[in-house]
Amino acid sequence: xxxxxxxxxxxxxxxxxMENFELQSAELDDPEPGEVLVHTLYQSVDPYMRGRMRDAExxxxxxxxxxxxxxxxxxxxVESAHSEFEQGDVVQAEEGLWAEHAVLDxxxxxxxxxxxxxxxxxxxxxGMPGVTGYWGILDVGSPQPGDTVVVxxxxxxxxxxxxxxxxxxxxxxxxxxxxxxxLEWLTEELGFDAAINYKTENVHKRLREETDGVDVxxxxxxxxxxxxxxxxxxxxxxxVVCGQIxxxxxxEVPTGPRKLAKLIETRAKVEGVLVRDYGPEQWGEALxxxxxxxxxxxxxxxxxxxxxxxxxxxxFLGLFEGVNIGKQVVKVSDAEYADI
Numbered sequence: 001x002x003x004x005x006x007x008x009x010x011x012x013x014x015x016x017x018m019e020n021f022e023l024q025s026a027e028l029d030d031p032e033p034g035e036v037l038v039h040t041l042y043q044s045v046d047p048y049m050r051g052r053m054r055d056a057e058x059x060x061x062x063x064x065x066x067x068x069x070x071x072x073x074x075x076x077x078v079e080s081a082h083s084e085f086e087q088g089d090v091v092q093a094e095e096g097l098w099a100e101h102a103v104l105d106x107x108x109x110x111x112x113x114x115x116x117x118x119x120x121x122x123x124x125x126x127g128m129p130g131v132t133g134y135w136g137i138l139d140v141g142s143p144q145p146g147d148t149v150v151v152x153x154x155x156x157x158x159x160x161x162x163x164x165x166x167x168x169x170x171x172x173x174x175x176x177x178x179x180x181x182x183l184e185w186l187t188e189e190l191g192f193d194a195a196i197n198y199k200t201e202n203v204h205k206r207l208r209e210e211t212d213g214v215d216v217x218x219x220x221x222x223x224x225x226x227x228x229x230x231x232x233x234x235x236x237x238x239x240v241v242c243g244q245i246x247x248x249x250x251x252e253v254p255t256g257p258r259k260l261a262k263l264i265e266t267r268a269k270v271e272g273v274l275v276r277d278y279g280p281e282q283w284g285e286a287l288x289x290x291x292x293x294x295x296x297x298x299x300x301x302x303x304x305x306x307x308x309x310x311x312x313x314x315x316f317l318g319l320f321e322g323v324n325i326g327k328q329v330v331k332v333s334d335a336e337y338a339d340i
Contacts, residue, residue: 001028001037005068005099006312012053015249015320020053021313026068028103031081036106038075038091040332043098043309044123045071045316046157050248059274069098074112074122076338082106088337092122100309100332113287117294118303119340124157124327125301126290128275132242133161134286136273138169140240141216145170148211150229152198153220155182157327158242160190161290162218164299167191174210176203176225178322185325190300203228213237221246223256230259237268249320302326309333 002025009022031037049071051058063069073096077089085091085106092112093104112122124130136158143149149166153159154175163173163186175186175195183195194210196203203225207214213234219226223246233239247253263270278286293299304324306315309332319328 001101002026003028003099003101004309005097005102007068007098008053008063008065010065011055012050012249016050016053016317018313018317021069023310026099028101031079031103033081034106035103036077036082036085036091036109037079037101037103038073038093038096038109039078039101039336040073040075040096040099040309041090041335041338042074042120042123042305043071043096043312043330043332044073044127045312045319045328045330046129047243047245047248047319049316050320059276070095071098072096072123072128073102073332074119075102076335078337080106082109085109088339090119090335090338090340092127094128098312113291115291115295117291120303120305120329120331121294121301121327123329124303125161125294125299126287129157129327130161130290131278131283131286132273132275133158134165134290135275135278135282136240136242137162137165137216137218140271140273141166141218141238143169143171143216147171147215148174148213148234149216149218150174150176150207150211150214151218151220152176152225152229153243153245154186154192154195155179155325156220159218159220160186160301160326161299163192164190164293166216167193168293168298171216172211174207176221176229179325182325185302198225198228204231207232216240218242219244223247227257227259230257230262233262233266233268235266235268237266239268239270241270241272245320304328306330 091109155177186192186195220243222244
């Protein structure tokens with residue numbers, strides 16, 4: 001079968017552009033034993049992908065120039081040579097391809113179970129971003145009732161989950177985002193206690209007005225926003241480092257204010273979080289709880305769905321412009337075999 005796929009045409013310098021992507025045709029062989037032919041319905045785009053476009057060591061292997069790019073996908077099974085899947089099953093893959101069809105290892109797939117929520121949520125609140133936010137705040141952040149939790153990129157797929165889970169745990173939650181529409185969503189719909197627009201407000205000043213210091217800071221951005229939060233860390237504060245999108249396109253890492261002395265004063269803990277450190281049982285626990293909260297309305301979500309496989313690079317580039325509220329996904333096609 002012939003399909004279309006996006007490949008890495010070149011490595012970006014600074015912010016990626018359309019020149020770094022190439023749409024190609026590819027011939028697919030029939031699935032071999034243990035493999036599954038998947039027709040992509042929805043594809044994720046995520047900030048971490050920028051790191052995989054570099055020729056540098058990181059926690060995820062870089063993509064090679066000319067190779068298909070990879071993404072979490074939700075798709076339907078077209079043909080299966082794996083005992084656990086059959087045609088029409090809806091599956092989720094963390095390491096799928098930016099492709100309309102792909103032959104994938106069946107052991108890497110899991111059923112996309114989202115209840116009454118759309119199957120696309122398996123890429124967001126009921127997928128990797130949701131699990132990242134759930135364990136990132138509960139395991140690494142260790143919030144206690146009454147703590148003040150500050151979340152940057154709070155209107156994103158991870159940050160919005162973090163803030164809501166913290167609120168359910170009895171915390172006071174302040175979100176930082178880059179548009180008034182995002183702030184309204186955080187406070188009016190998700191129940192955040194306050195929200196700050198880092199583009200139009202002085203983050204440090206507003207945090208001093210809204211809090212008595214920060215007990216847990218969930219950092220999705222780094223840069224100047226984190227500098228503004230840092231001076232307000234309380235004694236025994238926990239800083240969860242999940243993303244640094246403010247620095248992803250930097251050609252040189254800037255030397256910011258040297259603030260490590262604050263950790264001596266506060267005895268605060270700074271720890272990174274990687275969702276791949278959590279095993280199947282922990283994923284299952286997080287997805288079950290998040291699914292229950294979504295079903296009852298205790299956790300809300302949004303999706304920004306970009307229509308059309310040809311628009312996948314635009315959807316990715318939009319992440320660095322802050323266009324999305326909630327999870328950014330690409331709708332690749334409608335189902336042909338699955339009953340959804």
